[in-house]
Amino acid sequence: MDIGNETLGNQDHLQRRWSHLRKLLERSGPFCHPDFEPSAEILNFVMSSCKVLVIGAGGLGCELLKNLALMGFREIHVIDMDTIDLSNLNRQFLFRIKDIGKPKADVAAEFINARIPGCKVTPHYSKIQDFDEEFYRQFHIIVSGLDSIVARRWMNGMILSLLSYNEGELDQSTLIPMVDGGTEGFKGNARVILPGISACIECTLDLFPPQVTYPLCTIANTPRLPEHCIEYVKLIQWGKENPFDCPIDGDDPNHINWIYEKAQERARQFNIGGLTFRLVHGVVKNIIPAVASTNAVIAASCATEVFKLASSCCLPLNNYMVFNDVDGIYTYTYEAEKNPDCLACSNNVKTLDVKDGNMKLQELIDSLCENPSYQMKSPGITTVIDGKNKTLYLPLIKSIEERTRENLKKTLNELGLKNGSQLIVADVTNPNTIIFSLRMPKENDMVVE
Amino acid sequence: MIKLFSLKQQKKDGESAPRVGNQKKASAAQLRITKDINELNLPKTCSTEFPDPDDLLTFKLIICPDEGFYRGGKFAFSFKAGPNYPHEPPKVKCETQVYHPNIDLEGNVCLNILREDWKPVLTVNSIVYGLQYLFLEPNPEDPLNKEAAEVLQNNRRLFEQNVQKAMRGGYVGSVFFERCLK
Numbered sequence: 001m002d003i004g005n006e007t008l009g010n011q012d013h014l015q016r017r018w019s020h021l022r023k024l025l026e027r028s029g030p031f032c033h034p035d036f037e038p039s040a041e042i043l044n045f046v047m048s049s050c051k052v053l054v055i056g057a058g059g060l061g062c063e064l065l066k067n068l069a070l071m072g073f074r075e076i077h078v079i080d081m082d083t084i085d086l087s088n089l090n091r092q093f094l095f096r097i098k099d100i101g102k103p104k105a106d107v108a109a110e111f112i113n114a115r116i117p118g119c120k121v122t123p124h125y126s127k128i129q130d131f132d133e134e135f136y137r138q139f140h141i142i143v144s145g146l147d148s149i150v151a152r153r154w155m156n157g158m159i160l161s162l163l164s165y166n167e168g169e170l171d172q173s174t175l176i177p178m179v180d181g182g183t184e185g186f187k188g189n190a191r192v193i194l195p196g197i198s199a200c201i202e203c204t205l206d207l208f209p210p211q212v213t214y215p216l217c218t219i220a221n222t223p224r225l226p227e228h229c230i231e232y233v234k235l236i237q238w239g240k241e242n243p244f245d246c247p248i249d250g251d252d253p254n255h256i257n258w259i260y261e262k263a264q265e266r267a268r269q270f271n272i273g274g275l276t277f278r279l280v281h282g283v284v285k286n287i288i289p290a291v292a293s294t295n296a297v298i299a300a301s302c303a304t305e306v307f308k309l310a311s312s313c314c315l316p317l318n319n320y321m322v323f324n325d326v327d328g329i330y331t332y333t334y335e336a337e338k339n340p341d342c343l344a345c346s347n348n349v350k351t352l353d354v355k356d357g358n359m360k361l362q363e364l365i366d367s368l369c370e371n372p373s374y375q376m377k378s379p380g381i382t383t384v385i386d387g388k389n390k391t392l393y394l395p396l397i398k399s400i401e402e403r404t405r406e407n408l409k410k411t412l413n414e415l416g417l418k419n420g421s422q423l424i425v426a427d428v429t430n431p432n433t434i435i436f437s438l439r440m441p442k443e444n445d446m447v448v449e
Numbered sequence: 450m451i452k453l454f455s456l457k458q459q460k461k462d463g464e465s466a467p468r469v470g471n472q473k474k475a476s477a478a479q480l481r482i483t484k485d486i487n488e489l490n491l492p493k494t495c496s497t498e499f500p501d502p503d504d505l506l507t508f509k510l511i512i513c514p515d516e517g518f519y520r521g522g523k524f525a526f527s528f529k530a531g532p533n534y535p536h537e538p539p540k541v542k543c544e545t546q547v548y549h550p551n552i553d554l555e556g557n558v559c560l561n562i563l564r565e566d567w568k569p570v571l572t573v574n575s576i577v578y579g580l581q582y583l584f585l586e587p588n589p590e591d592p593l594n595k596e597a598a599e600v601l602q603n604n605r606r607l608f609e610q611n612v613q614k615a616m617r618g619g620y621v622g623s624v625f626f627e628r629c630l631k
Contacts, residue, residue, distance in 0.1 A: 215564065382483050399497060404502055
């Protein structure tokens with residue numbers, strides 16, 4: 001058992017600390033994965049090579065970091081774009097009063113590193129969008145505790161874009177599993193996403209509850225709830241009176257106060273009770289109270305899944321667990337199904353062979369229309385060049401057609417398209433947008449340079 | 450079963466082929482809006498204007514109704530689809546001042562599918578038809594401009610005159626409307 005001495009340190013208390021993991025990973029048992037092969041190597045992998053990325057260092061993030069670090073993971077990165085606020089301290093237990101205003105990622109990493117010897121948490125005080133594919137590719141597993149659908153969709157798109165296919169066959173070494181947790185008051189969910197294999201965020205987008213909205217006419221003319229009054233001030237009065245010459249900032253107490261006063265006037269006018277400052281704050285900022293115990297349950301489930309994925313000791317969650325303790329405790333796990341038409345993950349990129357970069361866009365469009373396997377009618381084509389969207393040609397929208405018509409005569413090289421560039425093609429003959437990856441013969445690529 | 454740990458060992462040995470370049474992938478919102486825009490099936494009374502052909506998420510819709518109260522007028526709407534499209538509807542504002550029961554003077558539009566009844570299966574086209582319908586059948590039951598709604602309900606002739614007055618450019622009550630005839 002050389003790993004014990006080599007990587008995990010000689011101290012006795014450390015030996016004992018991981019003895020429970022040893023029992024799990026070095027022996028077989030009735031609950032193990034059918035293909036599980038007990039070995040001392042596994043703990044070694046978890047502790048010395050497995051690299052985990054935690055996204056978010058808030059309610060779920062603090063729990064996740066603590067859980068993962070105590071489970072033996074040592075190479076952890078954490079990303080969070082936020083700073084610590086007083087209202088976080090009741091549940092985000094890695095933070096103290098003195099930390100208010102500091103980046104969450106930095107403080108959380110520092111706390112874990114000081115508290116758990118051997119564990120190395122690397123903080124990133126930035127947005128997930130600030131990192132590229134190279135950065136995300138280095139991780140074995142990604143676990144997220146996010147509070148936004150946009151961020152989830154972005155992450156989902158990122159891990160999907162890392163996949164590579166050989167002859168339509170997924171290359172499993174490019175797969176990075178994502179464990180996603182979410183909570184809202186007393187409700188929460190945990191799920192495991194194997195990109196390209198199981199349902200992704202985009203497949204199940206309709207599971208996210210829509211934002212609460214009220215009909216505009218009700219807000220304007222027949223308000224019945226205090227929320228209607230707040231929405232009225234927020235949507236209509238603010239724009240009209242523009243009291244601070246800027247959009248509403250939910251974190252500015254002056255703004256909230258102004259909305260509170262105006263909403264009160266309106267509530268009085270319509271005899272509506274129950275309007276409080278707290279409610280105004282809640283409605284304007286879309287606040288849903290966070291419950292520490294829900295975070296703990298969901299993060300525990302997510303951390304367990306990360307461990308199962310890293311060690312292969314048990315079958316992972318398949319694949320969506322809901323938890324609700326509003327009234328008693330209820331939990332249920334089911335298999336969210338992959339949507340065969342999913343915009344993000346069904347689109348395994350198709351390869352489009354072109355003879356060289358001197359091909360004109362018009363010729364490429366003709367070939368899409370003539371190619372027996374596509375037979376398109378009037379394809380609209382856009383692309384992404386250096387992270388910027390570019391419309392190459394849209395035949396059916398007059399104002400765009402006129403301004404993109406000249407592109408038809410240009411060659412692919414002139415348009416900035418290279419070997420590996422992606423074309424986004426929409427056509428009536430297909431229910432979804434198709435993504436093509438251009439493949440040009442190598443030598444031509446060089447000539448063009 | 451995915452054996453992460455053995456897979457990653459392989460990866461270390463024979464590092465998978467690096468991908469070409471550093472092209473960011475198009476967002477799901479972008480994929481979807483490309484489809485929506487390419488398949489816009491505009492009625493002959495409608496046209497679109499894209500200030501930047503590379504930004505399909507931001508554009509203007511011009512409606513020139515050819516029947517009903519608003520015949521002969523020309524009305525512009527701004528569309529802005531966010532990164533969360535189609536989970537959230539695009540933001541639509543009327544940029545032409547209009548005397549209309551369901552559009553207020555700030556350009557807010559009361560159309561159910563723009564807010565409470567939006568579903569991701571709906572498209573830009575559905576909104577275009579919804580807006581077009583508002584001009585054919587203004588709905589006084591669901592008013593945003595209460596005065597206009599009351600007039601429509603009580604005196605259709607007067608409403609018709611007010612609409613004409615507003616479209617020609619002039620005052621209706623104390624509100625001045627810019628001329629918006631085609």
